Amino acid sequence: MLAVMNQKGGVGKTTTAVNLAAALALAGKKVCLIDLDPQAHASLHLGVTPKHSGETIYEVLVGEIPVCQVISEVSENLSIVPAHIDLAASELELANEIGREMILRDALASLGGQYDYILFDCPPSLGVLTLNALTAADEVLLPLQPHFLALHGFSKLLHSIELVAARLNPTLRLCGIVLCMYDRTTKLALEVESDLKVFLKEQRQQNVPWQEAVLFKAKIRRNIRLAEAPSFGTSIFEYDKRSNGAADYLAFREEFLSIQQST
Amino acid sequence: MLAVMNQKGGVGKTTTAVNLAAALALAGKKVCLIDLDPQAHASLHLGVTPKHSGETIYEVLVGEIPVCQVISEVSENLSIVPAHIDLAASELELANEIGREMILRDALASLGGQYDYILFDCPPSLGVLTLNALTAADEVLLPLQPHFLALHGFSKLLHSIELVAARLNPTLRLCGIVLCMYDRTTKLALEVESDLKVFLKEQRQQNVPWQEAVLFKAKIRRNIRLAEAPSFGTSIFEYDKRSNGAADYLAFREEFLSIQQST
Numbered sequence A, B: 001m002l003a004v005m006n007q008k009g010g011v012g013k014t015t016t017a018v019n020l021a022a023a024l025a026l027a028g029k030k031v032c033l034i035d036l037d038p039q040a041h042a043s044l045h046l047g048v049t050p051k052h053s054g055e056t057i058y059e060v061l062v063g064e065i066p067v068c069q070v071i072s073e074v075s076e077n078l079s080i081v082p083a084h085i086d087l088a089a090s091e092l093e094l095a096n097e098i099g100r101e102m103i104l105r106d107a108l109a110s111l112g113g114q115y116d117y118i119l120f121d122c123p124p125s126l127g128v129l130t131l132n133a134l135t136a137a138d139e140v141l142l143p144l145q146p147h148f149l150a151l152h153g154f155s156k157l158l159h160s161i162e163l164v165a166a167r168l169n170p171t172l173r174l175c176g177i178v179l180c181m182y183d184r185t186t187k188l189a190l191e192v193e194s195d196l197k198v199f200l201k202e203q204r205q206q207n208v209p210w211q212e213a214v215l216f217k218a219k220i221r222r223n224i225r226l227a228e229a230p231s232f233g234t235s236i237f238e239y240d241k242r243s244n245g246a247a248d249y250l251a252f253r254e255e256f257l258s259i260q261q262s263t
């Protein structure tokens, strides 16, 4: 179970969650994508808007219906649990529940081994929804735009991962960082990339959840096709499989799978 | 008082709030920028990190200190009220306060006529902090990245503005939409721009808070200098005043001021 998260807005979480899920499905893996953002962009991206708001991750989290009832099949190997704006209320409603960060994990227990991968698309915050994803997940994937402000948020992010690992989910690890909207013609991208490499290398000696985290070699370049695909309600692969966006997410999938197999 | 808001992440709210504030200050206006994002990127962008977390907008909102005590002078005409990660707690703490959306407006009453412009940099959500900004503000400025997912969030945004205007702040109006990270070589940007123009034109006949909203002719082009400036703790004008980023924000300021004077 993989939480695709970053509290910084607009760094490519949804685009990565959707296209990695689709890429893994194309490789024959059974994948379920769980949209945890009240803005429901992952759901929109895959052309899934719940016919009525009654069958989304929100109803699952407040305990009204079991998760199997809201799973929507997108293609042979890819399913999604859609979100809805009602989910915005859950940040407050769940805030005072006992064990409020465990709710998602418990709700997904019934999925057993049905999927090879479950991916969570998180909203741009470190609130209750993201904490639920971190508590349910085995690993975290961090999409990051190589800009200065992104680096600043990075250390806060690690701190939250550390807290969740310490108090709620001891096996949580940061799988890696994938650079998105990468523009290699800019000095800034190269500087941020090298700062991250240095940091991750130093941390190999520490006993921390990101001890074995990688900075993926595959980078997702800026490619307008990736921004157009959501308007067709499909992943990049159905929209334009010859685009750089498709090529980059396939390369990323390959690297991701090889890392998964070596751990 | 101008709320720079958009619940979509990473569309240029902070970059616009900071650089419009700086541009207005350069034109001789007295400006106060209020950082309402727990991630404190506007504060970081202007090189203002509170020496200790005790003097930020958070303390003002929970009623511990008056706002004049936390104002930090950045330059002759530009001041900032910085944020701090503690502000994340206020989404929950203020949630159950009576009149919770009025707190910021009341806290700023003491600033009287000291500033020509007060700008709010909002976080990527429609939670308590953004609602406070909408309730305190006279006008809303919407930075928008011309992508498909941005259009989808736009109607939800208008709905929130409508509710605040109906229940809490009858004089609230949408001043306009400024397109950010604009790449005019892409079909997508041109399509989104034209969809917005058509929409705003139709709405001129309606009695709605966006009846007179403009789609600014000035567009902020993608320019790496705008992403580099925060690492120097200054606006684009101190960092690289010859850049396209600086030129675009100056053009935007001029158009903004001419609209302000005609209403």
Ligand SMILES: Nc1ncnc2c1ncn2[C@@H]1O[C@H](COP(=O)(O)OP(=O)(O)OP(=O)(O)O)[C@@H](O)[C@H]1O
Pocket (backbone or CB within 6 Å): A008, A009, A010, A011, A012, A013, A014, A015, A016, A037, A041, A122, A123, A124, A180, A181, A182, A220, A221, A222, A223, A224, A225, A226, A227, A228, A230, B007, B008, B009, B010, B124, B147, B148, B149, B150
């Ligand atoms: N590599 C890319 N090239 C071009 N556009 C991209 C790329 N990746 C994402 N986009 C577009 O940039 C915008 C932001 O991306 P996305 O929505 O995936 O980020 P996010 O981190 O999920 O945002 P949020 O914080 O709002 O959830 C979207 O309009 C998306 O279509």
Ligand SMILES: Nc1ncnc2c1ncn2[C@@H]1O[C@H](COP(=O)(O)OP(=O)(O)OP(=O)(O)O)[C@@H](O)[C@H]1O
Pocket (backbone or CB within 6 Å): A007, A008, A009, A010, A124, A147, A148, A149, A150, B008, B009, B010, B011, B012, B013, B014, B015, B016, B037, B041, B122, B123, B124, B180, B181, B182, B220, B221, B222, B223, B224, B225, B226, B227, B228, B230
């Ligand atoms: N026109 C531009 N050209 C290039 N980079 C830009 C431009 N505008 C903003 N950026 C960069 O893009 C990233 C996102 O912008 P910014 O932080 O201003 O958006 P935001 O809407 O405030 O994000 P959030 O939702 O996280 O508050 C930042 O790293 C910023 O430096």
Ligand SMILES: [Mg+2]
Pocket (backbone or CB within 6 Å): A013, A014, A015, A037, A041, A121, A122, A123
């Ligand atoms: Mg998203």
Ligand SMILES: [Mg+2]
Pocket (backbone or CB within 6 Å): B013, B014, B015, B037, B041, B122, B123
């Ligand atoms: Mg911001």
